[in-house]
Amino acid sequence: MSLAIVWFRRDLRLSDNPALADALARHRYVLPVYIHAPGEDGVWAAGAASNWWLHHALDDLSQQLDARLLVRRGPVLDTLLALIADSGAEAVYWNRLYEPAAIERDTAIKRRLRAEGIDAGSHNAALLFEPWEVSTRQERPYRVFTPFWKELVARGLPSTRQALPQLTGRLIGAEHLRALDPEPLDSLGLLPRIRWDDGIAGTWEPTRAGAEARLDEFLASGLRHYQSGRDLPAKDRVSRLSPYLHFGQLGPRELVAACRAGGGGADAYLRELGWREFAHHLLYHFPHTSDEPLDERFAAFPWRAGDAQLAAWQTGRTGVPLVDAGMRQLWQTGWMHNRVRMIVASFLTKNLLLPWQAGARWFWDTLIDADLANNTLGWQWTAGCGADAAPYFRVFNPVLQGERFDANGDYVRRWVPELARLPDKWVQRPWEASAVVLEEAGVRLGQDYPHPLVDLKASRERALAAWGRVK
DNA sequence: TGAAATGTTGGGGCG
DNA sequence: ACGCCCCAACATTTC
Numbered sequence: 120m121s122l123a124i125v126w127f128r129r130d131l132r133l134s135d136n137p138a139l140a141d142a143l144a145r146h147r148y149v150l151p152v153y154i155h156a157p158g159e160d161g162v163w164a165a166g167a168a169s170n171w172w173l174h175h176a177l178d179d180l181s182q183q184l185d186a187r188l189l190v191r192r193g194p195v196l197d198t199l200l201a202l203i204a205d206s207g208a209e210a211v212y213w214n215r216l217y218e219p220a221a222i223e224r225d226t227a228i229k230r231r232l233r234a235e236g237i238d239a240g241s242h243n244a245a246l247l248f249e250p251w252e253v254s255t256r257q258e259r260p261y262r263v264f265t266p267f268w269k270e271l272v273a274r275g276l277p278s279t280r281q282a283l284p285q286l287t288g289r290l291i292g293a294e295h296l297r298a299l300d301p302e303p304l305d306s307l308g309l310l311p312r313i314r315w316d317d318g319i320a321g322t323w324e325p326t327r328a329g330a331e332a333r334l335d336e337f338l339a340s341g342l343r344h345y346q347s348g349r350d351l352p353a354k355d356r357v358s359r360l361s362p363y364l365h366f367g368q369l370g371p372r373e374l375v376a377a378c379r380a381g382g383g384g385a386d387a388y389l390r391e392l393g394w395r396e397f398a399h400h401l402l403y404h405f406p407h408t409s410d411e412p413l414d415e416r417f418a419a420f421p422w423r424a425g426d427a428q429l430a431a432w433q434t435g436r437t438g439v440p441l442v443d444a445g446m447r448q449l450w451q452t453g454w455m456h457n458r459v460r461m462i463v464a465s466f467l468t469k470n471l472l473l474p475w476q477a478g479a480r481w482f483w484d485t486l487i488d489a490d491l492a493n494n495t496l497g498w499q500w501t502a503g504c505g506a507d508a509a510p511y512f513r514v515f516n517p518v519l520q521g522e523r524f525d526a527n528g529d530y531v532r533r534w535v536p537e538l539a540r541l542p543d544k545w546v547q548r549p550w551e552a553s554a555v556v557l558e559e560a561g562v563r564l565g566q567d568y569p570h571p572l573v574d575l576k577a578s579r580e581r582a583l584a585a586w587g588r589v590k
Numbered sequence: 591t592g593a594a595a596t597g598t599t600g601g602g603g604c605g
Numbered sequence: 606a607c608g609c610c611c612c613a614a615c616a617t618t619t620c
Contacts, residue, residue, distance in 0.1 A: 350591085461591065500591090512620045513592050520592090579593080583620060 121146040122291065123210040123238075124202060126195075127153045127188070128221075130214040130244040130367035131180045132327060134281045137242035138212040143284055145238075150206055150291050150299075151184050153177055154199070155192040155307045161220035163409065163491055166484035168453040171316050172325045174309035176366045179326035181304070187290040190302045196228050203237060205299055206291070211237060214244035214367070217399050218491050219406035247277055247371050247396055250403035260404035262506040267400065268393040276389065278375035318451035319487060323362070330363035334374070338381040346387040352445075352456035353529035358388065359454070361488035364395070371395070398496035401506050409495045410476065412504035416589050420504070422474040431572055432467055433481055435535070438571035440547055441521040442466045444534035451534075453487030458524060464501040465515035469582040470573050475502035503586060511586035514579045521547035537567045 123146035125139050133139060142149045157164050165173065181188035191198050199211060211232055216225065225241065232239035243249055253270055254260060261267035310316070324332065341348060341356040348356030363369040371392055378385035405413055412418060431437050435446035445459035455463070460482075467478045475498040482498070483489045499505025503513075525531060528546035532539040538546055540560040545552035549562060550571050557564060564570055 458591080465592095509591080510620090514620095515591095516593060576594095580620095587620080 121210075122148040122150060122206060122208045123212060124150045124152050124199070124206070124208045126199065126211055126213040127151060127180065128213060128216055128367075129365065130370075131176045132368050132370065133180075133183055133283050133286070135279050135370040135373050136214065136244055136284075138214045138240075138244065139284060141240060141242060142210065142212045143286075143289060146210060147289070148291050149286070149289050150189060150202070150208060150296075151180075151187060152189045152191065152199075152202065153180075154195050155190065155302070155309075156195050156198075159195060159220065159224055160218075163218070163220070163483065166486070166489055167311060168319065168485055168487045169489045170309040171311065171319060171453075172323070172362055172366060172487050174304065174307070175325040176368055177309075178304055179328075179368075183327065184286070185290060187293070187296055189296055189299055190304055190307070191300070192302050192307060195224065196231060199228065199232070200235070202299060203232075203235075206295075209238060210240070212240045212242065215241045217245070217250060217403050219402070219409070222403075222406075244367060244370055246399055247271065247375070247392070248274070250400045253400065261397070261400060264394065264397050264507045267397050268390060271393060271396060276375045277372050278379060279370075279372045280376045281373075319453045322452040322454070323487065325362065325366075325368075327368050330360065330368045333359055333363070334369065334377055338377060342378065342381050342388055343384040345384050349387075350458050350524050352459050353525055353533070357457065358391075361490070361493075362454075365488050365490045394496070395493060397507075398490075398492040402492040402495055405506075408499060408505070409479075409491055412502070413499060413506055414504045414508070417502070417504035420589065421472075421585060423472040425471065425473055428471050428572055429467075429473055429477055431569070432463070432471065432473070432478075436569050437466070438550070438569035439466065439517050439575075440528075440531040440535055440538055440549065441517040441525065444531045447534040449482075449485050453485065455486075456530075458520070459530075460497065461501060462515045462517050462520050464498060465513075466517060468498075468502045469514045469586075470575065470578040472578075472582065472585065475499065475504070511589065512583060514582055516575060516579070518548045518575065535568070538562060 123142035125142045130136055130138065177188070177190065202208065216222070229239045229241065248271060253267070323329070337358045337360065341358065344356060348354055360369060360374070364371065374392060375389065378389055402408060432446060435443035435450065437443055441459065442463050445455050445463045449455040464478055467473050468475050479494050479498040482494055496505060500508050503509055503511045521531065528543050531546050538549060541549060541552065541562060542556065545556055549557065549564060549568060562568055
């Protein structure tokens with residue numbers, strides 16, 4: 120009886136999964152496989168937070184598959200060939216990844232499998248449109264978001280609400296699975312050895328059920344007021360769906376369908392999904408940009424070196440409350456509100472003049488939703504060296520941003536508790552508070568909370584001068 | 591998906 | 606009543 124391997128990667132769902140659907144359509148039995156091969160991710164090996172999520176997502180997927188997910192470890196090609204030999208599979212199907220290293224590896228795997236007479240096929244589960252399907256009238260990749268998004272909308276955003284596939288009797292038997300040397304999930308070492316994950320575990324439900332619950336909550340409470348609500352980091356009015364999208368526990372087509380059914384306010388949110396598409400479009404067409412600026416004029420930009428300042432930023436000890444609040448939210452929960460991401464990124468690159476790559480690396484290591492395309496776009500946008508980037512003169516003032524979007528200081532107080540007793544007027548800028556005010560709030564600057572790492576006005580002017588010289 | 595500097599306007603205090 | 610100044614409020618320009 121014919122058997123197909125479905126090679127799961129970051130498409131950890133059963134619904135709207137074209138590789139799985141293809142396998143079910145063409146073959147009698149299906150062998151779902153996950154192969155752990157961290158070395159094949161190149162220099163962008165997944166960080167600890169990402170691995171934590173992956174562990175639980177795989178555990179959850181395995182449960183949905185009636186414990187028939189075969190986990191293996193090793194080089195992917197060798198592992199697949201061994202599995203084909205041991206199981207008698209005639210085909211391997213998977214859903215595409217779009218990072219440069221993954222494309223290179225998967226292309227080689229497809230070629231080799233076909234050379235061996237195996238039916239190898241890849242599908243799109245992760246994006247609304249393939250990066251190579253969309254181009255400007257000059258047949259070039261888009262480099263500006265708005266026309267890119269208009270084109271996608273004009274084509275019609277694909278959406279689907281598929282029922283779960285009927286798997287009963289289609290998965291290979293448990294005894295057959297055991298003969299294929301399954302690796303216990305725990306042995307992959309994805310979970311932390313020392314338990315630093317309490318904050319993350321208390322914040323997230325990294326399962327398909329968690330994704331659906333989070334989506335329902337967002338549709339009910341956030342989507343309608345997304346346009347304005349998304350800017351308030353203390354409120355829970357953003358989707359928080361990014362990690363589910365990254366690991367494919369939710370597909371973008373499913374999300375479009377849910378938004379359409381969810382009523383008003385969806386356009387502003389769908390546009391954010393458009394930025395995700397744009398990020399993948401850019402990384403596909405400009406594969407070096409995860410490490411190098413897209414705008415060549417920035418190749419020789421005079422970034423500073425500052426290990427102590429970088430460490431202060433990473434650990435939320437810059438002395439600028441909103442920046443520190445964001446960095447601590449990231450460290451404790453593996454996630455940061457998007458407006459705050461822009462603010463801390465602006466602070467690192469512009470006020471501290473530290474290279475965006477250092478920030479990108481830290482986000483990569485700590486974010487639960489770390490995604491190479493999105494991370495690259497976001498950091499290059501902030502640094503002004505990417506596609507459709509922020510103008511060089513756009514420097515966020517974290518004090519003003521705090522007063523505008525965290526007016527009563529709820530966000531700062533939550534993540535920087537040592538400032539909690541400061542009055543609203545000073546909570547975003549304790550260094551300007553009088554000695555009496557500080558004393559009454561129990562804050563000794565330089566002891567309980569640091570003096571600001573840099574003067575905002577002077578460092579802003581330094582940044583403007585440096586960016587102004589890029590010509 | 592900025593911020594700060596500069597310009598303009600209009601109301602009110604005051605001699 | 607009038608002109609002058611101050612300054613908040615808003616608009617425009619510049620970085």
